[in-house]
Amino acid sequence: MAVVRYGSFGRFILWILLLAGAFLCVFPFFWTIVGMTLNPNDVVRGIVIPGREFRSNFDKAVKNYNLLLFFFNSAKIALLTVVFGVTVNAFAAFGFEKYRSKARETVFAVLLLALIIPQIALVIPLFRLVSFFKLLNTHVAIILPSVMSVFIIFFMRQNFRMFPNEIMEAARVDGASETGIFVGIVFPSMKASFASAAIYMFLAQWNSYLWPLMTILGDTKKTLPIALSSMMRAYTIEYGALMIIVVLSILPVLVMFLAMQRQFVAGLLGSIK
């Protein structure tokens, strides 16, 4: 069902449009990668021929900007959020979906209602709570509020709906415990859904900015986004080193995207089916 004939002028225009769009999408990445090898002036001017400053830029990023520490902080926070988050939310979703009761449906409706409240309205009272418990400037303050996610519970519940109840009943007859059913049967057969949830949670935490910006005050606790934004406030900016930090903050997400496109898009698009 080709709408535009092969070799026609219209087709040529379409190609030009597509390629121009593709160029705009890719160019900033190309410029960033080249920027890692340039001195600060050339980064700003937009030289797109690789230079020879990568080594010194990298040294600056590591020594002056503590790149490795920030990368480690970000990774630690994101991974712990994923591990706790997927476990807690998947169990909750499974409880809501496969052990239905009127009371729990009401609770679920309250959860969905809370989903409406925007982040900015939530973080202000949350900040006071966190500071009351003397958790400011700790990674716990970043991880703990992100573990429970109404969206992930909703997403996983939609997925669990497809898991046949007959299999669970058969397993019960065979003497499996309820936790055993979930861990031993449901989890292995629904790994793709779990992967989507994990990717979504990883991305949200890896990229989160507003909440860490409020709670992280000390230099050693910073995550990559916080480090990047505070670098941009400096009087003189080492753009080459900055580019290395940008690339390092994008790279894990890019690798995940290219390796697991299907789960990645499913994770982002959420409940679209």
Added chain:
Amino acid sequence: MNKSGSFYRYLNRIGWLFVLPAMLLFCGLMLYPILSSLFLVTRKWKGFNNTFVGLGNFVRMAHDGIFWQALGHNFLFMLIQIPLMIFLALILAVILNQGIKRYRGAFRVIYFLPCVTSLVAYSVLFRILLQSNGLLNNIFLNFGLIAKPIGWLSDPFWAKVTIIIALTWRWTGYNMVFFLVGLQNIDTDIFEAAEVDGASQRRKFFAITLPLLIPVILFSAVTSTSGTMQLFDEPNILTYEGGPGNATMTAALYIYRQAFVLNSDFGYAGALSYVIVVIAGVLAFIQIRLLGRRD
């Protein structure tokens, strides 16, 4: 199969057990803060001291020109950027679905690439690209398109354009993937039937494709709207604290600055955030009415 009452009670207990950890976190870190903000907004905070002001924060809000101006920027970005982005995403999706099928997979990956950048990372990149002596101005100057550098970050008008350009770069591919999925879900039989009836390409697009795509378009319009209403990272980093001179100040950024940068007045910031909650509530209502229950 044991269907006795005691077994049901057992399963019910298991159900509560499974949802318990999430519920504890929900009550402690979401429900309690939400409820406590009701107390917060009736007070004026100075450091750790607070005094009761009743609805004073809301009265102050009514006279706060900068806040309403900031909220206006949210609506401005919403009204210009979202239609622009949806239009572009729709065109790209239709081209990839019907026009050019070769390399479709590759194009889809490329157009999705901007989405792998964090909001902070791409704001930083655009801030560098758009400096007055930066790459974009240099290209325009070299090609003779402009006589003097455009103040992408320093001119109140162009700074708004900058935010719109950046948002469009970051999100068009994301929406395109949505639309592409929607297009691929349309049954090809409908098109074949229309072809038999002698429908033209244009007619097929406006009579079949577009109407069937409306739910997807609405969904992406509503999600984009709620995103735009919470715009924070871009104005804080890309145009530097909502600058120049509040020209790109948004509601969320203003609230943050009230609580953390300017006055540490959590009561006032909390009261301001209620406006965003109300808007979000209205949006959610529209979403439910427009899209119905999605199951």
